[in-house]
Amino acid sequence: MASLQLYSLCIIFFFCCFFNTLSRSSSDVEIVLRKIKPSLRGGAENMLLSSWSTGIPVCQWRGLKWVFSNGTPLKCDDVSSPERNNISLFRDPTLQLVSLQLQGAGLSGKIPREIGELSSLQSLYLGVNSLQGNIPLELGYSSLLSDVDLSGNFLNGSLPLSIWNLCDRLVSLRLHGNNLSGSLPQPVLPNSTCRNIRVLDLGNNSFSGEFPEFITGFHRLKELDLGSNHFSGSIPESLSRLKLKKLNLSHNNFTGALPVFRQSKFDFRVFEGNNPGLCGSPLAKCRGSSGLSSGTIAGIVIGLMAGAVVLASVLIGYVQGKRRKSRGGDENEIEEGEDEENGGGGGCEGKLLLFQGGEHLTLEDVLNATGQVMEKTSYGTVYKAKLADGGTISLRLLREGSCKDRASCLPMIKQLGRVRHENLVALRAFYQGQRGEKLLIYDYLPNRTLHDLLHETRAGKPMLNWARRHKIALGIARGLAYLHTGMEVPIIHGNVRAKNVLVDDLFVARLTEFGLDKLMVHVVADEIVASAKIDGYKSPELQRMQKCNSRTDVYAFGILLLEILIGKKPGKDNRTGEFVDLPSLVKVAVLEETTMEVFDVEVLKGIRSPMEDGLIQSLKLAMGCCAPVASVRPTMDEVVKQLEESKPRNRSALYSPTEARSEIGTPF
Numbered sequence: 001m002a003s004l005q006l007y008s009l010c011i012i013f014f015f016c017c018f019f020n021t022l023s024r025s026s027s028d029v030e031i032v033l034r035k036i037k038p039s040l041r042g043g044a045e046n047m048l049l050s051s052w053s054t055g056i057p058v059c060q061w062r063g064l065k066w067v068f069s070n071g072t073p074l075k076c077d078d079v080s081s082p083e084r085n086n087i088s089l090f091r092d093p094t095l096q097l098v099s100l101q102l103q104g105a106g107l108s109g110k111i112p113r114e115i116g117e118l119s120s121l122q123s124l125y126l127g128v129n130s131l132q133g134n135i136p137l138e139l140g141y142s143s144l145l146s147d148v149d150l151s152g153n154f155l156n157g158s159l160p161l162s163i164w165n166l167c168d169r170l171v172s173l174r175l176h177g178n179n180l181s182g183s184l185p186q187p188v189l190p191n192s193t194c195r196n197i198r199v200l201d202l203g204n205n206s207f208s209g210e211f212p213e214f215i216t217g218f219h220r221l222k223e224l225d226l227g228s229n230h231f232s233g234s235i236p237e238s239l240s241r242l243k244l245k246k247l248n249l250s251h252n253n254f255t256g257a258l259p260v261f262r263q264s265k266f267d268f269r270v271f272e273g274n275n276p277g278l279c280g281s282p283l284a285k286c287r288g289s290s291g292l293s294s295g296t297i298a299g300i301v302i303g304l305m306a307g308a309v310v311l312a313s314v315l316i317g318y319v320q321g322k323r324r325k326s327r328g329g330d331e332n333e334i335e336e337g338e339d340e341e342n343g344g345g346g347g348c349e350g351k352l353l354l355f356q357g358g359e360h361l362t363l364e365d366v367l368n369a370t371g372q373v374m375e376k377t378s379y380g381t382v383y384k385a386k387l388a389d390g391g392t393i394s395l396r397l398l399r400e401g402s403c404k405d406r407a408s409c410l411p412m413i414k415q416l417g418r419v420r421h422e423n424l425v426a427l428r429a430f431y432q433g434q435r436g437e438k439l440l441i442y443d444y445l446p447n448r449t450l451h452d453l454l455h456e457t458r459a460g461k462p463m464l465n466w467a468r469r470h471k472i473a474l475g476i477a478r479g480l481a482y483l484h485t486g487m488e489v490p491i492i493h494g495n496v497r498a499k500n501v502l503v504d505d506l507f508v509a510r511l512t513e514f515g516l517d518k519l520m521v522h523v524v525a526d527e528i529v530a531s532a533k534i535d536g537y538k539s540p541e542l543q544r545m546q547k548c549n550s551r552t553d554v555y556a557f558g559i560l561l562l563e564i565l566i567g568k569k570p571g572k573d574n575r576t577g578e579f580v581d582l583p584s585l586v587k588v589a590v591l592e593e594t595t596m597e598v599f600d601v602e603v604l605k606g607i608r609s610p611m612e613d614g615l616i617q618s619l620k621l622a623m624g625c626c627a628p629v630a631s632v633r634p635t636m637d638e639v640v641k642q643l644e645e646s647k648p649r650n651r652s653a654l655y656s657p658t659e660a661r662s663e664i665g666t667p668f
Ligand SMILES: *[C@@H]1O[C@H](CO)[C@@H](O)[C@H](O)[C@H]1NC(C)=O
Pocket: 082, 083, 086, 087, 088, 089, 090, 091, 092
């Protein structure tokens, strides 16, 4: 091992010396023209590259920045600079290349080895081209390189060991979306800290091997993306020592217990799609020392129910006042091996009740699906589950205390199964086990919640201007209006809040978790409502009475609309402990004539007239929905009508979903 490292060191030093000598003999301009240009363009004539020509002043060569060897930069932007139009400047042997930036330039060749001869090169940006072949070993000899972005090409082969020659200078290394393979090479020097590196993005490649633990010694690292590779093994605890702002370890084959991150700041998506053995917050708890986080749904159902059996049967016994004997375990797969008395009564237990759009599902599919905990809510646990055929569904296992007798439960389930509306997540199937455990099977939507969109500060999130927020608000209002009046029997949502709104790339909002309070026995439903004391969406009468109705939904919608307009979380702030009362905030602002200041700054972007763009009307509407006296609140149908009338004029942003937030405030 030691001799191998020594050997590599020798090679590295050999190359360093070799190239230092070489670069004295050919100037950077020569390297650019004779080696880099023909290699990058890969045959075809390229518009940008053709500007690199002795017939054109150096200042007009696209994508290049230069410095003279005495350290003065070549000032091409300065109109008065004598060098700007100097057609013979390319002959100057002291001209050295500092930066090569040709992103998305349609390049189809290879990265030439001679790149390593550019001794002053600091940044190399060749992302989003069609470059092929390897990353040349020589790249590691451009000893001043600090920023390298080769993302989005077709590079293959392994990452050369020499890359860590750049360790001390390197600030960002982005190789996302190539086809690089093999394990990551270890820096030759032990305990390398690469003290300047902030960004290491190796995502969406074919890297394999163990988690590259040496990375955890890069103590300034802020962004680490190893997602969508073939890494395996466990994730070292030392990772939690890094003060990472962004992390992506999804879609690998990592297993074992996750490190404990301070303030549990990463959500499950950072770790999803790994070996089912990966566990620990924010994924499922590790069980015992083996640490299983997920398994087949049948396993989850049995496991959870076994744990909850005592509690559940006590509760059910209390509510029902009696128990019935089971009729024996017939074809029911998940109850195998259980011979205790159990609370039957559901009537459809052991069978999958299918609704429109769920016809393809079978009980076997569902119970054999591999589940992963996405979220725990007051009504139970939500899993993302992969079916054997490759499809994905969302499963909700209701907590204990759900209704049990056929008469009250099934009609409600069937009613929920009939709800089909663009702004409501569709229930596709329902399963009830013999103990009364209930699985609700929904479409899986890989979308973000409105709560995330509004309050999480992750770079790359879409900008939320007024047109987009209006579309989201209108979607929610339409969904609620449909629940209240679009069906024979009205459905009360009962839990309107930003976390229960999914938003897709085109800003279509979809409500989840509607009607679930009706599936709980009364005591439990009341307990859920009552326990949500810190919840800012709760209407005044609900604080006292604990019964949801359409007017309490309208109130919650009003708060949600304020949240959309103002950009602040309602209710108790977990960090400061303060209670944020959005309607009071607006009242104070109106009194102090600072109404425009309550809006989120992003909302006001591109707004010419808050009146004509419907902003003020929407604020008034939201306040009307939050009226303390329930009877003066509008109905959801009225809300929809008013929102439709207050559409923003400029809605062009709605058709460019990829436009991202600017990354103001990030330190790199
Ligand atoms: C143009 O650049 C060359 C090489 O640096 C130099 O010798 C020459 O004097 C410059 N010409 C003008 C007009 O500045």
